[in-house]
Structures are given as C-alpha cells and as structure tokens.
Amino acid sequence: MSLRGLLADTRPLQNPYFRRLWTANIITVIGAQLTVVAVPAQIYADTDSSAYVGLTGVFGLVPLIVFGLWGGALADHFDRRTILRVTTTGLIVTAALFWLQAAMGNTNVWLLLCLFSVQQAFFAVNQPTRSAVLPRLVESDLLPAANSLNMTVFQAGAIGGPLVAGALIPVVGYSWLYLADAICLLATLWAVIRLPSLPVEGATGTPGLRSVVEGFTYLRTQPVLLMSFVVDIIAMLFGMPRALFPEIAHESFLGPEEGGLAFAVLFAGIPAGAVLGGVFSGWVSRISAQGKAVIWCIVVWGLAMVGFGVAVGFADAAPDAARLWLVIAVLMLIVGGAADMASAAFRTSMLQSAATDEVRGRLQGIFIVVVAGGPRIADVAHGASAAMVGTAVAAAGGGLLVVVLVVVAALAVPSFVRYRVTTAARS
Template sequence: MARRFLADTTPLQQPDFRRLWWANIITVIGAQLTVVAVPAQIYQLTGSSAYVGLTGLFGLVPLVVFGLWGGALADAMDRRILLIITTIGLIGTSALFFVQSFLGFGNAWLILCLFAVQQAFFAVNQPTRTAILPKLLPVAQLPAANSLNMTVMQAGAIAGPLVGGAMIPILGYSLLYFVDALFLFATMWAVIRLPSLRPGDGLTKAKTPGLKSVIDGFRYLAGHKVLMASFLVDLIAMIFGMPRALFPQMAHESFGGPDGGGVAFALLFSAIAIGSVVGGVFSGWVSRVERQGRAVIICILIWGVAIIGVGVSVGFAGGTAIPMLPVAVTLLMIGGAADMASAAFRQSMLQAAASDEVRGRLQGVFIVVVAGGPRIADVAHGAAAASVGTAVATAGGGVLVVVFTVVAALAIPAFVRYRITR
C-alpha cells in the first residue's frame, strides 16, 4: 500500500534514463558547489553585494538567449551529439573556474564572464536533456520521470549550498570547482552511452538553428492552446506568488533574525525546496493522474493559498502567542510540494503534446519561463513590499495567483480538459 504513495521508479528500468538519472545525482551536487562558490568568491574579492548581484544579470542573459537558440539546435541536430558538446563545455568552464582560483587571479569580472559562458552551455544542455525523454520513455512514464529528475534537482539545491558553504572556509574555492569539473564526467559517461537521438522530420523541424527556427517554434506554440496555457499558469504562479526576495526582510523584521542570514532566513529560503523534495519522495500518485490539466490548476491553487497563508503568518508575527515562523515554513513546504507536482505535470504535457521536431525549442521556452518568472517576481515583490510591507505584498500576490489561475482555467477550458489515456 505504501508503495502507491512513494515515488514511481518505473522509469529507472530503462537503462539510458537510469544512467542519466544516477549521473545527475552526482553532477547536481558538483554544480551546487559552484553555485555557492561563485558569489562567495566574488564577495570576498570585492566586498560588494552589488558585484554579487551582477551574477543574476550575467546568468539570465545567456540563459534566455542560448535557451531559445539551444532549443533550435536540439531540433536541428542529433541531440546526443549536442549533449556531448555542451557537457564538454560545462567541464571546461568548471576547470577554468578551478584554474583562476588555484592561480589566484583575483578578478571578479573574469569570474562573471566564466559564469556567463557556463550558463550559456547549461542553457543549451538543459532543454536538450529534457527533449530526449519522450524518445527514451513511453508517455505514461513521463510524469514519474520528471518527478524523479526534479526531486534530485531540489535535493541538490538543499544539500549543495549547505555542504559547499561549510567547506569554503576549510578547503577553499579551488577544490569546490575541481570537484564540480570531476563530477561532470559522470554525466559525460551517461551521455556517451545514449543512442543516436535525431529529431523528427516534420514540417516544423529546424532546418537551420537561427532566428527563423526560433520564431517557427513560437508560431507552433501559439497554435496550441494547451501548451500556451501551461506556460501562462506557470508565469502566474511564479510572478505573483514567489516572495523569495522578501525572505531576508521577513526573517529580520517579522521573525527576529539578524539583518544578515540567520536561522529564520535559512528556514524560509530552504522551505520550498524541502517541500519539493518531500513531494517528490511521495509522488507515486502522479503516474496515475490522467486529467493532467485539471491537476495543474489544482496544484497552482494550492500554491496560491499557501502563499496567502505565508503572508498572513508574517502579518501576525509578534502579535500573537503562537510562533509564526513554523507556520510560514510549513506553508512554504506545502507550496513547494504543490509546485513540484505542477511542474512535473506541465513538463510531461509539453513533452507529450508537442511534436518531436519542435520539442527542443519548446523546452528552450520552458527554461526561459522557469528562469525568468522568479526573477520578475523578485523585482515586483521588492517594489510592492517597499510600499505596503512584506505581509501584504506576499498575501496579495497569493490572492492574485488564485484569481488569475481561475480566470485562465475559465478562459482556456481545453487546458482543464487535457488528459492522457493509458
């Protein structure tokens, strides 16, 4: 009985997916070490949070540009070859991070430029990796496969920073970068073992991976309401319902933490990822859901209600005998679990409903939406909190998530009706 609720591991029976998944566990840990080391090294060199903030700009621009172009590449060439090339690129940039640290160059701009190059390779690699899943697995196993992948990513987002942050004072930056480069060879091994993965030969296949093929991908997307709706509801959930930019202020002003870091900040910042991991461990049910469109709507509504609750708990902090920090953290964990399920369903819909010859470009759009939505939310929530405070900004954002999601569901009933047959 318990196995019905635990993660569905059926996709791991497929050898190619199993190798990629196990390799991903190793490489995610290494990647998170670099995620921690880059801003820490920049801050140590400059003593300026403004320089650290530039990592967002240096990361987002190549992620958007190469995410879209990388999707076009994935629709124009053998995806196995593209994965090999981009994995080599990731290994190379990690090795260069090691070299600059080991030789003590001490140049923040060099680190930022290396980071931008690394993100460009990642932006091509990630949509390609996702686009190959329908070639490896049957449609019915895609939700379980995506849940397994997302669980690993979120677990890395928790463990990597904790381990990396603790190791920096002891081992220094050079070893962290070296470990990242070394661990990436696990992915190289798994990718080399893949069969040839050429895209389909339909009319929308990207003949040349340029601007025209990217535009053709957007045209294809515009003609499929269900796929458009999957991006729309994700943007609604992230732009209006992701208050992570307010966590430092919440932790300090509402929950009594110091003005820099602290336990309250750590709990708030990690709660969503923890909820995602817990949701992934108990994601056995996602493989049995046929009405995936309706499931996405329900999950996003749960996310919105949870964020409303977070805002309310922040508003009541200090004004009641009930400790509100555990309430806020619990609600963020519930929201994280709901978001994990929503993402698994939306990714599966995108993989199953899209034609193979355009699947890479749509995965590129998916990467841009996933990366861009939270960054827009950072700006929007920061501006709103400056005017109305963190409690109202957070709760109000949650209300907008619920309202706009209901409106989207009513406006695009085909999305709510979308289902897969088993």
C-alpha cells in the same frame, strides 16, 4: 491508498538510458550547487561589494535567455546525443577553468563573471536538449514519474549543495569546489556517451532566428501548451515571495540582519517541500487529467502563499509568538513547494508528450527561459509591492492573485482543463 502507492514511481528507472542519466545527475547536481555557491562567494570575497555579486544575475540570465531559445532550435536540428556530448564537455571545461583561475589566485571579477556567462550558455543549450530526449527514452504514461524523479534530485541538491559548500569554503577554499564540480560532471558525460543516436523525427529546418520564431508560432497555435506557460508565469510572478525572505526573517521573525536560522529555514522551505513532494509522488503516474491537476496544484500553491503571508502578519502583530508563526510560515512554504513540484512535473510532461518531436527542443528552450525569468521578475514585483504595503500583505496578496488569475485562465481556456494524457506507447 497504501504508503507504497504514495512513494515515488520508480518504473522509469527500468530504462537503462534514463537510469544512467538519473544516477549521474545525483552526483552532478551536488557539484553544480558547489559552483552556484562558490561563484558569488568568491566575487564578494574579492570585491566586498554586493553590487558585483548582483551582476551574476545579469551575466547569468542574459545567456540563459539567448542560448536557451537558440539551444532549443539546435536541439530540433542536430542529433540530440551529439549536442549533449558537446555541451556536457563544455560544462566540464568551464568548471575546470573556474578551478584554474581560483588556484592561480585570480581576483579579476570580470574574468569570473565572463566564465560564469559561458557556463550558463552551455547549461542553456544542454537543458532543453536533455528534456527533449526524455519522451524518446521513456513511455508517455511514465513521463510525470520520470520528471518527478529528476526534480526531486535537483531540489535535494538545492538544499544539500549550499550546506556542503558553506561548510567547505572556509576549509578548502573555492578552487577545490570548482574541481569537485568538474569531476562530478564526468558522471553525466559517461551517461550521455552511452545514449543511443537521437536524431530529430520530422522536418528540422535551419537552427537560426527563423527557427526560434517558428517555435513561438507553433506555441501560439497550441492553446493547451501555451496555457502551460501562462499558468506557470501566474504562479511565479505573483506567488514567489523569496525576495522578501531576508526582511521577513529579520523584521517578522527577529533574526539577525546577516542571516541566521530564520533566514535559512525560509529559503529551505520551498525546496524541502519539493523534495517531499517528489518522494511521495507515486500518485502522479495515475493522473490522466493533467490539465485539471495543474490548475489544482497552482491553486494549492497560491493558498499556501496566502497562508505564509498571514503567518508573517500574525508574527508582526505578536512578536512574542514569532517562533510559532515561523514554524507555520515554513510549513506553508513546504506545502507550496510540494504543490509546485507536482505542477512542474505535469507541465513538463504535457510539453514533452503533446508537442511533436521536431519542436520539442524549442518549446523546452522557452520553458527554461520562463522558469528562469519568472522568479527574477517576481523578485522585483514583490520587492516593490512590499515597500508600499508591507511584506505580509505583499506575500498574502500575491498568493490570492495566483488563485484568482489561474481560475480565470482555466475558465478562459477550457481545453487546458480538459486535457488528458494519452498512454499510446512511445513518442
């Protein structure tokens, strides 16, 4: 295969609606990451308390779950272009309010946390809707490529945004970062306004609790779609060792307690791998056996986490070679990040193409909850297991469990492994 064939498949960008959304997202994701960094930094500066910073997890996750599920129901009831316009405007307004409170010298942490919750609520409705419209814009055989392009931009922002924010906060303060986020979001609003009308195809019902329950009921009757969630939970719950990075950076790779190079590169490893995986994602459009591809990607993710844990163990045993093992550990995280990017692209495409249009929003809402909640539960599980068996065993053992459990899941539901994408025009 030529290098050109390996590079990202850019054919989805030929669609003007997708191209505008994707281009706007390049601008918006940087602004969003500035706020992601600025909020906890401002809270810590105002309170000198990591406990208050930790509350962002609660104030962010609860609206993400509640409005993620309800937002999916809304996306299956109202015109999706209208929902995107309203929620994007809401995100702009909350970013502007972040700027206003910082510019006025606010030090009330509860006001900041409440604004953060409102922002996450708008985000939780926006994201399922945005994913649900993709099959209406892009042909089904190009969905993996389109999702890879979206994820590459997001992961690149996850690397670059914090670096930019960290450098700018001491120079310009928090308020200008929030203002930059609000201005950047105008690009997405422009792209959303240019979308065609996107009413739901099929019966819509009412966007209440019953509609949310109906989404779960539908998912239960679709073993292939249900398995796409199960394998993701397996991968994240047992194979995401990020909660161990601070201890590993300090104890195993001899970095300072307050952070340092080892700490930074460990956190950057998985996003960097995802970006590389996105850049060289041209192959994903040529894979029709998407179920089998997901299983292999998650196996590679699990093995990479095993390798990461082994590298940590060797660094513990040979402190003189800690730098060498740090390089190997980061390489394992990069491999894992690339595999996870491909897995996510395939799983998202399966949800978008295999589900009928009238339930796509609700399934994307469930997807957002799983993606957000899985790593947070993993933080608790890895932290507890590392306290008992050490970081190396916790990381390597978690990776091994991923491999074993995903193989068991594949054997239990062979229809998932047999799933192949259809290329029969648009959804």
